Amino acid sequence: MDSKPRPIESADTVSTDETSKELGPIEFTGDDExxxxxxxxxxxxxxxxxxICSNILNAIxxxxxxxxxxxxxxxxxxxxxxxxxxxxxxxxxxYLLFMLPSNLVLRRLGARIWLSLICVIWGxxxxxxxxxxxxxxxxxxxxxxxxxxxxxxxxxxxxITLWYPREMVxxxxxxxxxxFPAGATIGGPIASGxxxxxxxxxxSWEWIFFIEGLTTAGFGLLMFLLLADYPxxxxxxxxxxxxxxxxxxxxxxxxxxxxxxxxxxxWIHVRDPLLYVQSLMFFCANFxxxxxxxxxxxxxxxxxxxxxxxxxxxxxxxxxxxxxxxTSRYYPKWFGSHYFGCLFVAGWIITGSSILLGxxxxxxxxxxxxxxxxxxxxxSGIEAGWIMSNxxxxxxxxxSGALNSGIGGLGxxxxxxxxxxxxxxxxxxxxxxxxxxxxLWVVLGTVAYTIIRYRNHQKATHPTDIxxxxxxxxxxxxxxxPEFRYVA
Numbered sequence: 001m002d003s004k005p006r007p008i009e010s011a012d013t014v015s016t017d018e019t020s021k022e023l024g025p026i027e028f029t030g031d032d033e034x035x036x037x038x039x040x041x042x043x044x045x046x047x048x049x050x051x052i053c054s055n056i057l058n059a060i061x062x063x064x065x066x067x068x069x070x071x072x073x074x075x076x077x078x079x080x081x082x083x084x085x086x087x088x089x090x091x092x093x094x095y096l097l098f099m100l101p102s103n104l105v106l107r108r109l110g111a112r113i114w115l116s117l118i119c120v121i122w123g124x125x126x127x128x129x130x131x132x133x134x135x136x137x138x139x140x141x142x143x144x145x146x147x148x149x150x151x152x153x154x155x156x157x158x159x160i161t162l163w164y165p166r167e168m169v170x171x172x173x174x175x176x177x178x179x180f181p182a183g184a185t186i187g188g189p190i191a192s193g194x195x196x197x198x199x200x201x202x203x204s205w206e207w208i209f210f211i212e213g214l215t216t217a218g219f220g221l222l223m224f225l226l227l228a229d230y231p232x233x234x235x236x237x238x239x240x241x242x243x244x245x246x247x248x249x250x251x252x253x254x255x256x257x258x259x260x261x262x263x264x265x266x267w268i269h270v271r272d273p274l275l276y277v278q279s280l281m282f283f284c285a286n287f288x289x290x291x292x293x294x295x296x297x298x299x300x301x302x303x304x305x306x307x308x309x310x311x312x313x314x315x316x317x318x319x320x321x322x323x324x325x326x327t328s329r330y331y332p333k334w335f336g337s338h339y340f341g342c343l344f345v346a347g348w349i350i351t352g353s354s355i356l357l358g359x360x361x362x363x364x365x366x367x368x369x370x371x372x373x374x375x376x377x378x379x380s381g382i383e384a385g386w387i388m389s390n391x392x393x394x395x396x397x398x399x400s401g402a403l404n405s406g407i408g409g410l411g412x413x414x415x416x417x418x419x420x421x422x423x424x425x426x427x428x429x430x431x432x433x434x435x436x437x438x439x440l441w442v443v444l445g446t447v448a449y450t451i452i453r454y455r456n457h458q459k460a461t462h463p464t465d466i467x468x469x470x471x472x473x474x475x476x477x478x479x480x481x482p483e484f485r486y487v488a
Contacts, residue, residue, distance in 0.1 A: 036248060039241045043163055046236050048172055050226055051156045052179045054119055057216045058152055059183025060190070061126050061145070062091070063293035064212055067191035068129075068205035070297045070307040074421075076203060077134055082420055087138045088294055089416035091146030096409045102151030106158060112227040115155040119220030122148035126213030130206040162230060165248055174329045174381065181321030181377045184293050188314030191297075195308050262476050265395045269479075274455075275400055277448045278387040279407040281342070284444065285383050286411035287418070287437040288349055288376020291430070292317050295419040296369060302425035303362050316366060321373035324348075328381030337488045338386040339449040342441065345382060348375025349438035356431040372434060379441065389487040390452070393478035452486040459485065 065073075065088055074084055106114045125145045132138045160172050194211055195204040202210060228234035231245035269275060296317055301310035324345070331341030352371030355364055387404055391397035419430035464482045466474050474481060 032244065035240070036244050039237070039244050040164070040168070042237065042241065043231075043245070044172075047159065047163055047227065047234075048175065050223055051115075051159065051176055052182075054115065054152065054219065054223060055156065055176060055179030056183045056186070057119070057212075057219060058122075058149060059180045059293060060187040060212055061122060061216055062149070063184060063187050064126070064191065064208055065142075066294040066297050067188065067311050068208055070301045070310055071191070071195055071205035071208065072203065072307075073205045076205070077132070077138070079135060081422070082417070083135055085417045085420060087135065087142055089413050090139055090142045091149070092409055092413040092416070094143045094146035095150045096146075096406060098147045098150040099154070099405065103154050106151055106155050110229045111155045111159045111162070112224065112229050114151060115159070115227065116220050116224035118148050118151050118155075119223055120217045121220075122152075123213045123215070123217030123220055126216060127210050129213070130202060130210035159227070159229070162249075163245070165251070170385070171329070174326070177381065177384075178322055178325045180289065180293070181318055181325050181373065183318075184296070184373070185315050185318030185322055187293075188297055188311040188318065192308040192311040195311070262393075262395045262478075265393070265476060265478055266399060269396050269399045274390075274448060274451045275387070275403055276407075277444050277451070278383065278390075279404045281383045281441055281444045281448070282380070282387075282404050282408035283411035283414075284437040284441040285376065285379035286408050287415045287434050288352075288372050289321065289380060290412050290415035291419070291434060292321055292369070292373045292376065294416070295427075295430070298419065299369070299427060299430075300366070302427070303365060305362075313366065317369045317373035320370040321377035324374035324376070324378035325381045328378040329385060331378070331382050332385070332487075337449075338382060338389070339445055339488055341382050342379070342386070342445040345375040345378040346438050346442045346445070348372070349379065349441070350435060351375075353431050353435035353438060357428060357435065360426070375438070376434075386448075386487070390479070392481065392484045393475070396478050449488055452488045456485050456488075 065084075069084060073079070079087075102114075102118075109117075122145055125141055125148055129138065129141050132141060156176060157173065160176065161169060164172055190212070191208050194208050197204070197207050199207075226236065228236075231237060231249070232242045234242070237245070292314075296314045297307075297310045300313050301307055303310075305313065328341070328345070331344060332338045335341045335344060348371045352368040352373075352375065355368035355371070359365065384404065387400050388397065391400050415433075418433040419427050423429045459482060464480075466477065466482060469477075478484070479486070
């Protein structure tokens with residue numbers, strides 16, 4: 001599965017040599033550079049901002065089930081025992097199952113049409129939850145929600161790679177992913193405000209699903225009007241801005257070219273234990289974000305706060321998660337390596353979980369949820385950067401991304417079951433599982449760091465002679481190239 005899915009018309013289908021001959025050297029004057037910087041700021045303020053907003057709505061729609069529970073969902077539709085956890089979890093199997101088919105449709109239709117369509121679909125599914133009357137109906141709707149949302153992130157990442165040169169992609173993807181904790185920040189206060197609606201047509205939790213779903217569906221229509229697959233097809237940009245963007249992307253194409261996935265090399269990566277160790281780190285990293293997105297309002301409500309207050313108080317952990325996600329991209333620079341950055345975020349996860357396990361003081365537990373959010377979202381950010389930084393070519397990149405998403409999704413699925421009704425009000429099992437995930441994260445990170453140090457030492461002391469290989473064969477070595485060094 002290609003890590004950067006693009007429509008058939010993408011310029012990536014042209015080889016490096018052919019592109020270079022066709023375009024020749026592409027140079028920018030000083031004035032061009034200034035106008036180009038301004039144009040990319042405009043891209044940030046339009047296309048990227050729209051994608052971030054859609055991802056915020058994605059996070060809100062995933063987490064609104066927890067808000068609805070606080071508002072009386074369980075009692076109103078007759079849920080018992082672990083029924084709520086089952087309903088929460090069932091979006092993830094279809095999310096993972098439909099990720100590949102969604103990518104195929106994405107290539108066929110293009111990101112603009114597909115992103116707009118699925119945004120409308122998952123908004124309508126959320127609206128339908130306002131009319132669900134029993135467990136079976138909620139199960140069906142959560143399965144549909146997972147299927148609809150499966151194409152949202154791949155489509156957004158595709159658009160980012162079509163609008164930005166490679167050196168800008170990482171920072172924009174970091175901003176895109178920061179929308180998840182941003183959704184947690186504003187989702188609670190929004191639900192708290194919606195609960196104040198006194199119209200008897202719906203119960204308060206039904207209003208949450210209906211209004212938030214309607215907002216998402218409406219935003220999907222707006223996306224269709226504002227997004228474009230390529231800069232030269234957008235009506236938001238002037239002719240000279242389109243020309244500058246096109247020239248810059250052509251330059252990026254000529255410098256980087258396109259190489260397809262190498263099947264022989266793929267099987268080598270499939271057998272690489274380092275990828276599985278790092279992907280299991282993402283499994284662990286998903287426990288805390290799922291806790292914050294879905295269960296924070298429930299946990300706070302069981303501390304004795306009213307439903308509306310519990311929903312509003314989710315904003316504090318959400319803000320901390322947002323800061324943790326944004327700053328995670330700097331940890332390798334600040335701490336000297338990804339590994340020590342991983343130890344830093346683990347300290348926050350372990351500290352937060354330990355406080356939640358060890359005290360009944362409400363102020364301390366609110367602080368602990370903030371610490372858990374800061375560390376958990378930061379862990380998600382730094383792990384994704386670490387595994388992709390060690391992709392020495394397109395084959396490694398494609399498999400790393402797919403494996404990481406799959407195993408990470410299983411972590412989200414597992415985390416859906418750790419906060420059970422029978423454990424209220426302390427939820428010691430859930431807090432203990434977050435503590436275990438933090439400790440396991442440290443162990444896995446240490447194993448990954450050890451493997452990387454060993455491999456780099458072997459490359460330095462036992463270099464491989466590749467002089468007999470052609471240039472293409474040398475490039476296809478990817479991580480096995482003697483000059484490649486793993487990022488610790």
